[in-house]
Each structure stands twice: as structure tokens, then as C-alpha cells.
Amino acid sequence: MSAEPYASATGLVERYAAAYVSAVPDHAKDDGLFGPASVTWRLAADLSAPVAGLRSVLMQALHPLAMAGVDQHSDWRRDPVGRLAATSAYTATVTYGDRATASRAAQRVRVIHEHVRGVDAVTGRPYAAGDPALLLWVHAALVDSVLAAGRLVGTPPQDADADRFVSEMTVSAELLGVPREVIPASVAALEEYITGVRPELRCTPAAAESMGYMLDPAGLGEEIAELWLDIRDAAVTALPDWVRDLYGYPAPPAITPARRTEIRQTLGVFDAVFLAEPGVLETRQRLAVRMRSAGKA
Amino acid sequence: MKSERNARLRSPTRKVAAIAALGGASIAGLAVVRHRAARLGGSSLRLERGLTALRLAARGGARYASNAPRLFASAGEHREALRNDLALQTAEDVAATLGTMKGVLMKLGQMASYVDDGLSPAARRTLSRLQDSVPPMSPELAAQVITEELGQPPERAFATWDPEPIAAASIGQVHRAITLDGRAVAVKVQYPGIAETIEADLGNVALLRRMLKITAPSQDVDALLAELRERVTEELDYRREARNQQMFARYYQGHPTIGVPQIVPELSTRRVVTSDLADGARFAELTSWSQAERDLAAETIYRFVFRSLYEAHAFNGDPHPGNYLFHGGGRVTFLDFGLVKYFTADELRPLVEMVKHLCVENDPEGFRRAMEDAGFLMPDAPLPTDMLVEHMAVFYDTVRERGPRTMTGAYASAVTRRFFDFRSPLAAYVQIPRSYVILQRINLGLFALLGELTATADWRCIAEEIWPFVQGPPCTPMGAAEAYWRASRTGAGQADVRSEKSFDLS
Numbered sequence: 001m002s003a004e005p006y007a008s009a010t011g012l013v014e015r016y017a018a019a020y021v022s023a024v025p026d027h028a029k030d031d032g033l034f035g036p037a038s039v040t041w042r043l044a045a046d047l048s049a050p051v052a053g054l055r056s057v058l059m060q061a062l063h064p065l066a067m068a069g070v071d072q073h074s075d076w077r078r079d080p081v082g083r084l085a086a087t088s089a090y091t092a093t094v095t096y097g098d099r100a101t102a103s104r105a106a107q108r109v110r111v112i113h114e115h116v117r118g119v120d121a122v123t124g125r126p127y128a129a130g131d132p133a134l135l136l137w138v139h140a141a142l143v144d145s146v147l148a149a150g151r152l153v154g155t156p157p158q159d160a161d162a163d164r165f166v167s168e169m170t171v172s173a174e175l176l177g178v179p180r181e182v183i184p185a186s187v188a189a190l191e192e193y194i195t196g197v198r199p200e201l202r203c204t205p206a207a208a209e210s211m212g213y214m215l216d217p218a219g220l221g222e223e224i225a226e227l228w229l230d231i232r233d234a235a236v237t238a239l240p241d242w243v244r245d246l247y248g249y250p251a252p253p254a255i256t257p258a259r260r261t262e263i264r265q266t267l268g269v270f271d272a273v274f275l276a277e278p279g280v281l282e283t284r285q286r287l288a289v290r291m292r293s294a295g296k297a
Numbered sequence: 298m299k300s301e302r303n304a305r306l307r308s309p310t311r312k313v314a315a316i317a318a319l320g321g322a323s324i325a326g327l328a329v330v331r332h333r334a335a336r337l338g339g340s341s342l343r344l345e346r347g348l349t350a351l352r353l354a355a356r357g358g359a360r361y362a363s364n365a366p367r368l369f370a371s372a373g374e375h376r377e378a379l380r381n382d383l384a385l386q387t388a389e390d391v392a393a394t395l396g397t398m399k400g401v402l403m404k405l406g407q408m409a410s411y412v413d414d415g416l417s418p419a420a421r422r423t424l425s426r427l428q429d430s431v432p433p434m435s436p437e438l439a440a441q442v443i444t445e446e447l448g449q450p451p452e453r454a455f456a457t458w459d460p461e462p463i464a465a466a467s468i469g470q471v472h473r474a475i476t477l478d479g480r481a482v483a484v485k486v487q488y489p490g491i492a493e494t495i496e497a498d499l500g501n502v503a504l505l506r507r508m509l510k511i512t513a514p515s516q517d518v519d520a521l522l523a524e525l526r527e528r529v530t531e532e533l534d535y536r537r538e539a540r541n542q543q544m545f546a547r548y549y550q551g552h553p554t555i556g557v558p559q560i561v562p563e564l565s566t567r568r569v570v571t572s573d574l575a576d577g578a579r580f581a582e583l584t585s586w587s588q589a590e591r592d593l594a595a596e597t598i599y600r601f602v603f604r605s606l607y608e609a610h611a612f613n614g615d616p617h618p619g620n621y622l623f624h625g626g627g628r629v630t631f632l633d634f635g636l637v638k639y640f641t642a643d644e645l646r647p648l649v650e651m652v653k654h655l656c657v658e659n660d661p662e663g664f665r666r667a668m669e670d671a672g673f674l675m676p677d678a679p680l681p682t683d684m685l686v687e688h689m690a691v692f693y694d695t696v697r698e699r700g701p702r703t704m705t706g707a708y709a710s711a712v713t714r715r716f717f718d719f720r721s722p723l724a725a726y727v728q729i730p731r732s733y734v735i736l737q738r739i740n741l742g743l744f745a746l747l748g749e750l751t752a753t754a755d756w757r758c759i760a761e762e763i764w765p766f767v768q769g770p771p772c773t774p775m776g777a778a779e780a781y782w783r784a785s786r787t788g789a790g791q792a793d794v795r796s797e798k799s800f801d802l803s
Contacts, residue, residue: 047397261497261501262501262503262504264397265397265398265498265501265504266398266504267397268396268397268398268399269397269398269402269504271397271399272398272399272402272427275426275427275430276426276427281426281429281430284430285383288382288383289382289383292382292383293382
């Protein structure tokens, strides 16, 4: 394992905001892969989104080959925030961009993935970032996390909406080259898939180190770090027990209604900070108008 | 879990206020306050504490008839369309938009926005951004609140109801209407559920503690929280504001230049306050008027502030430029009485003594004693009296001598700078008792306002008219008109003031 230390997480909020603003088109040519009436748009705007994001990274890192790809090839250690912001920009583009822009973004990622190949030092197995199995795990971790975070600290999605969300999201995995037939299209299928992958998952030293950093990023700035404590607590609590066991995190106490309110208040403050970044309010307003008119139609 | 959390929060490296995070990218500005506090250390933090309370007591921001009456100031060209498209349609929309601390942050921001030294530009931008993010209620939702509060829908409660709001209020919006008996009125309607939402969020002491910690040493956070909760809770009940405004309206009834819109009590409730509709030029417009007009307007504002204080024992703590309408000839309408402080005779006496000793009797030791009596100065502070006088004189600069003086922006900022000067040798011994905190807004708000108008007058002479220990003869035409008004007032006017006041003293 290369022992290069992680760079500071300075600018996390700013860079996330910039990624978000740049990913949402001013004048969309079409409604993109999901559209304003989708459950995907609704859940993406939920207060629980930062918790979902952190939880999904915690899940994704447990696949040794996915983790090795990130650790050995990307700028992860040198510029962790840049790496996260790039991922977030990509996700936002696929979510909100018009179809052509989303496809182009996916195409670029596929080209990058072509070069991400190697051998995982821990398992000794070769890996390729374009491997549909890895892409599917990353996809499933995200989809599962959006639902789990929403249930724990967000606006809990109705069962039918949860199914619809999992089904809507299949298109984003397909976009990166995962064959449609293997992508879970319902909550039940998603859970079954995750259970099936469990034997492959482990907490490699790279995962332990990366996630240690994610839970307490250096250089976040005191104020954001303070808010991050609650976001982190929520993300860890939203994990399945077995994931926490793999990391060796202690089981957190159950979240009481009062604690849930507290976390939501922290998320509200965090959201206010995000909202103040240039362009975020305008971007939100544009999306909100589109979602409203879609709701009326 | 809880104590563990708290312990974690208390550790020095985590000694953080999330409100600083409101500064977003460049939070450093707000941190200045804390660094100052660190430099001061120990017992000398009392002034700092007073300032924090002041910051909390301060209000401003976009509100009823604000300077630029922002109705959901969305960026971009389609403001009107956006406003309608994004209007809050249900109480759930209100909770989603203003719940989870956002309403509390907005109030906090308003309270802080007046004191320019308190927040970094970035933090202020963030808070104002938050304010911009709140759309108005849809006509249906506003009508629903009216129905709940007045017992019938607006088109029945009023002869005419304009469903389009004319201005944003901090936790509501203002509609125009005509009452059944033909009065043109402004109706302020509170967002439904906002009171409950804000009260619930105010209950999160842990997060508020974190938000406030940066501006206050830990032992004071509880007092500050109490102050904040009190202020905000007061504002959530419009009945209090209606009572305040009624008191001022009665007191100034018939005044030659001071106007206060009358409240319509039967159309005012906890979430709705109805008053006569006033129209006039905004502050921004006034600044383009002739200097003579500006001087007259300034004289009226000055008289209003000090007459209210010395005679009605009441101080409207909101000298925000948006709270005035100007009509020419010095006539000014005063709006928004959400934050009014009533003083007891005992509370007022030392203030009067201070002015008297410094400005009239030229008795520095008496001034010092009065400062001590008021609790501004620690007894037996090892400070020479002339140093004290020299430091404090700037606050009295405009009234120490007769003769015309021009208020300038430079004077206003000198006063502000002096006020915030923690490096001064006095800082360790001077503090602002809680009951006077709001008064300091005379320095920070009134002088800034008059400075912006570059208003000239013989302020000392006007003050002598008002000072109860001088009661000098009128020295301007406005003073003469005011004297006539005072002489012609019935005794009932005074009695009214007293009864209203006892109503509100708490």
C-alpha cells in the first residue's frame, strides 16, 4: 500500500456546489434520463442527500477491486475532494443533464475506465474498472444508500416509490456498460443482489484508511467539521450491521426521534451553507419550477 | 451518548460555531470575533458578551416595507413567474422551506444584520441568500391563514382583498386590503406553522450552542440562548407587535411630522396584524431629495427616537431604513414595532443622569457615578475619570455643545468603531447591562441613518427641548409645531400611554 498521505479536504462544500451548478443545464434540451416527475429527482433533492453520499462511499469501498482501482489510479490521495466532486458532478449530470450530455459524460467515464486496470495487492486478483460486476456494485451501493438515508433521516420514500426509484436508476448503470438483465430493478432484487455480493466484500487496509479519512476529513474547516459529525453519525447508523462489522465500527445506539430531529437540523444548516454557494439557489429554483409543473401535468 | 457528544463538542479543537459555517467559503471574517475574545481573555469578556446580546437583539433584513421590498428575490429575469411557480402552497411547504433550522437562521441573521462589525460579509451574504430562498405564500395559502385567524375568508373579512402580496415580512408577507368600513389597510400574514417550526428548532439547544459559541464564551451561551428564544418567541406573536404599534400610534396622534399607522384591533390576531395602509417614499429615494428635505426628515427621526425614549419610556429597537416612509416637509411614517423595549423609571434614570452630568453640568465625576449606577462601569475601576470621559465623549459628541452639526457616515463609523474597540483600556471594565443592550442601537442604527443623510441640525438645541431636566424652548419650526401639539394634547393621550405600557412591561 502506498503510504502517501491524504490531502486536505478544504473546499468540500464549494467544490460540490460548483459541480452541482455546472451539472444542471440552464435551458435543458430535454428532460434527460429521469425527468422532473421522477422519484430520482425528488430523492436527489432530499435533505438526507449528504448522508446518502457518505453512506454509499462507505459501501462502495468494501469491494476490494473497486477500492484498489480508486486507490491505485485516481487522484484520490492527492485530491480527495476533487475526486469526490468529480463523481458528484458526474452523478448530477446523469440525473439532471439532457440525454445527449448524460451520454457524453458516461462515454468519457468509460474511456477513463479503459485505463484503470491492475492487480489488487490484497486479494491478488486482477481488476478492470470497466468490469460490469464492479460497476454494478458501485451502482447498487448508491441506490441502496439513497433509500437508507432517506428512511433514516430524510423524507422516507413510500414502498412503491422506492421500487420505482430502483427501477428508474437502472438506466444509469446501463449507461456505463452494465447489461440491463443483471441490474436490480426492484427493492427486493436490490437486496438479493447485495446479499449475493457480501462474500466478496472486505475491509482492505486501503478501505480502512480511506474511510477513516472520509469520516474525519482533515482540513474540512472547523465549522463544516462540526456539522460533519452528525452527517457521519447518520451515515454510519444507516449502514447494515454487517458493513459496520466489516469496518469494526461499534454498533451505534438506535436513533431516537429527538436525535433524528437534531440530525435533520444539522442537515438544514449544512444545506443553508450549500445554498449560499454561487448559483446553487438559482439552480434549485430552476429544478423546483420544472418539478412543480411536471407535478401539475 | 449525549454526554459523549457534548464532551466531543467541548474539546478545544471542536470549539466551533456552525453559524460561522454560514459564511460558506470565507468564514474567516466571523472568526475575528472569537480571536478578539481570545485576546481579551477572562473577565474582560463582559463587553464582548454585551455585544453578542446586542447582535441577538438587533434586527433588520427584508421585511414589511423594507428598503427594497423584496418579494422572493430570485435571481434572474423571470422573477414574477418564478414567484408564482414556487409559491408555498401548504403548511408542509412552509415546514420544508423554513424548518430544520432555516427559519431560525433567518431570524438570527436578521438580528445580526444590523451590526456591521458582527458578521463577515460572507456570513451576511449567506444569511441574506437564505432569505432570498423563501418564496411567498400562494394566494390560497395566505387566504387559508386569514380564514383560520379571522374566522372567514379574506374576501368576506375584507371588502377588497389583493391576493398579490406587496411586501415580504421576515416570517410572513404583507397584503393590501380595504376593510368592510372602507379603510385601506396593510395586512401582515404569518406563514402557517412557522411559529411551531421555529419554536421546535429553538429547542435544539445543542446545535444553537454550537452556532453561538463563536460569539460568546461558554458560560454565557445559556443566557444568550434565553435572550434569542425570548426575542424570537416574542416576534412570533403578532399581538405584541400590534400592542406596541397601538401605543406609539396613540402617543403620536396628531403630531405634526410623526405618523404611525393605526392598528385595526378587530382584524389583528396572533398570526395576522392589520394596520392603516401607508405609502410614501423609501429611504433610498429620500437620499436623492434636497438636503433641506433630508435635514427635516432626519430631525423628525431624531425627535421620534428621543421623545419616545424620554417621555413614553419606549424605544423602538428597529431603526432599519426600511421602516420609514417619507412624505416631504419632514413628515415621516414609522413602521414595524416588532421589537420595542419599555424602560422603567429606574432603568431610565441613570441614562438621564449620564447625559445631564456630562453635557449640562459638566461634572465628570457625576458622569462616572451615573455610569456605575447604570452598571455600565465596574465600581472602583482603576481608570482615571478624564480617560473615561474622553472615551465616552464620542457618543455624546453631537449634543455636548450648541450649534449646527452635520452627521456624517464618518462620525457614525467612528462611533461604531469606538463601540467595538476591545483593545481600549476600558474594555475590561465596561459592559452593557442586558436591559440597555437595545439602546446601543441608537449609536449603531440611528447615527448610521442620519450619517447617510448627511443631516445638519443643532442637535444639542433639539435635545434640550426633549431632555426632561431642561425642557428648553422650541429651537426649530418643527420644534414650535411640536410644542403646539404637546400643549394641545388631551391628558387622555398620556393616560393611554401609561396603560399600554403597563400592559407590556414584563
